[in-house]
Amino acid sequence: MRRSEALGIKWSHIEFVSKTISINHVVTDIYLEGHCQHISTDKTKTKSSTRKLPLVPPFEAALVQLMQKQQLQRELCGDSYCLDSLDYINKK
Secondary structure (H helix, E strand, O other): OOHHHHHOOEHHHEEOOOOEEEEOOEEEEEEEOOEEEEEEEOOOOOHHHOEEEEOOHHHHHHHHHHHHHHHHHHHHHHHHOOOOOOOEOOOO
């Protein structure tokens, strides 16, 4: 998996029932005039890059733990929690 693909994984792309992760969104950084900007798109590098990967038990356990941690942080922070990248598993 490319770095941009890993950064583009959203919670909505993870199927815990069918045990798959859909790779169909990428996030990359570009630098314009010395400033870093995040670019996200629903287009992968190649057509074959859009795919489904198996959700193996160690990754599933880690993702469930991460989801619970993010939910707890959201509850603790209340209105101060940043909602800009809510669906991404990797927050900005």
